Amino acid sequence: MSERQSSMQVRDLMIRSVISVRPETSLREAISILVDNRFAALPVVDGDGLVVGVLSESNALAVGPDQQDASVGSTMSTPAEVISPGSDVSTAAVRMLNGRLRSLPVVEQGLLIGIVARRDLLRVLINDDVTIAAKIRSLLDDYAGSRRQWTIASNEGKIEICGGFSSKDEQRIVAALARTVPGVRHVDVLPTAVAPAVGI
Known part of the structure; x- marks a missing residue:
């Protein structure tokens, strides 16, 4: 990345209005949210707003049609891959590439405050x-x-x-x-x- 991008932090680019689901949300409902909003993944939070997992497209695809009434909690990836708002954009890019992630929830003291996606990083380049x-x-x-x-x-x-x-x-x-x-x-x-x- 250029000097311009490497000096930027995740908080500079993250989307702050984040749609999340709870562990008890039905998988069918969560899949509808993924499809309707063209999301790659959904953060999963508990009642206190703490990130406890992530439901990705891959998680959803791994479930058979007869299991779509199962809960998100039984399907989500844990522990969740998250990043802090003060992390460098370059750090976020490396983690996404190495982990083959399309997005990362952004947390402050464990609480979900935003999300950053690959497309957010790409927008800075152009x-x-x-x-x-x-x-x-x-x-x-x-x-x-x-x-x-x-x-x-x-x-x-x-x-x-x-x-x-x-x-x-x-x-x-x-x-x-x-x-x-x-x-x-x-x-x-x-x-x-x-x-x-x-x-x-």
Whole structure:
């Protein structure tokens, strides 16, 4: 990977809105989720949000048609292959290649906070807007933590950051941080809800 990608972290690229299933979910329901959303795998979490396994396409294909009423827990791979949000993107790429994995759940203190897929890594190789958005995400995570639900869109250096902000001051701080990233030409901050205050 180039210097640009190797300096990036998993938190910069991960998808934060993750669909997961529970061990007691029926295999039939889980397969429907995989097919309908074109997922390669589903994280399996317990009642506390801790990742306890992964249900992959391979797991599902290994089960016969007469076993689809079985639970996900009886079919999933354990222990789950996971990665932390602070891991380098290059580390994620090596683990995916060596383990022949198409995605990795991202966990913080055992809790599922996102997922990163091979296609997310590939997008960085071809899209400068993705790189800009990822660098902004990294700055915002350093400022407010990786669990804040802000969405960042970049189009030829024009940035939109949407989500919940604790105050007008926080909106100004977020916009100022975004403007420090090379390639950013304009920043719009669009509040969609009120979020609890976050200390700097």
